[in-house]
Amino acid sequence: MIQITEGLALIPGRDDMIPDSHVYVVGYPDSGDLTLVDAGLMGKGGYKVEMLKAASIPLENIKRIILTHTHLDHIGCLNELREMIGSCELWVHQIEADALEKGDDRTVYGMDMFKQMCQMQYRIPDDAFTLSVDRKLQDGEALSIGGMTWEVIHVPGHSAGGIALYSSDLQTLIPGDVVYADYAIGRFDLFGADGPELKNSLLKLSPLDVKILLPGHNQVVKNLAPGYIAQTARQWGPYLT
Numbered sequence: 001m002i003q004i005t006e007g008l009a010l011i012p013g014r015d016d017m018i019p020d021s022h023v024y025v026v027g028y029p030d031s032g033d034l035t036l037v038d039a040g041l042m043g044k045g046g047y048k049v050e051m052l053k054a055a056s057i058p059l060e061n062i063k064r065i066i067l068t069h070t071h072l073d074h075i076g077c078l079n080e081l082r083e084m085i086g087s088c089e090l091w092v093h094q095i096e097a098d099a100l101e102k103g104d105d106r107t108v109y110g111m112d113m114f115k116q117m118c119q120m121q122y123r124i125p126d127d128a129f130t131l132s133v134d135r136k137l138q139d140g141e142a143l144s145i146g147g148m149t150w151e152v153i154h155v156p157g158h159s160a161g162g163i164a165l166y167s168s169d170l171q172t173l174i175p176g177d178v179v180y181a182d183y184a185i186g187r188f189d190l191f192g193a194d195g196p197e198l199k200n201s202l203l204k205l206s207p208l209d210v211k212i213l214l215p216g217h218n219q220v221v222k223n224l225a226p227g228y229i230a231q232t233a234r235q236w237g238p239y240l241t
Helices: 045-054 078-085 094-102 112-122 195-205 228-239
Strands: 002-005 008-011 023-026 034-037 062-066 089-093 135-137 142-145 148-154 163-167 172-176 212-215
Touching: 002 212, 008 045, 008 212, 045 078, 062 078, 089 094, 094 135, 195 228
Parallel strands: 034 062, 062 089, 089 135, 172 212
Antiparallel strands: 002 008, 008 023, 023 034, 142 148, 148 163, 163 172
């Protein structure tokens, strides 16, 4: 596990045939109220729990898992983690929470051919992602978790119910797969994705004062250049129409 700053740590994804998302551990250690942001790919739960144990984090202090969105590489090992950690809540934006509760897994797999491949490769049952959600998040909510306050920002475009989490105190943004390092963005060709909405989401994030960028994959950035997200939006703008 990699310490980003006090109260923020990274369990890096371990890519397989499919990418495995990063998991972020959010909350001050003495709060006893920790959050995992995203879960990761199937079969990766044991590795992530071992990282928590190696960092001497009591599993009972993990109170919730917040998903930035419900694509397979972010939700795949959710059930594994909850089984090993014990009772912890699931928080998801309302759009994708409603889909999970209805058993609509189109936002998990993105396309039918990918679903068929993954179900065969990983032996995933049809009802694996029919889940009850404990809290359905909304744009603009302030979450008081782990001795910190994080704003929920709805950022559709990569997925319909995608969110970013932003702490103005820590100048930190957890954007899921909306924006990465190296001026990269998430794909916008899957179920529920939309290019113009992704452009608007990038523009929505652009005014934020962000020094630490913690994306769902690849590099984290601890000293983000001013105007980075706006510049990313400009570079990709012609393709997001």
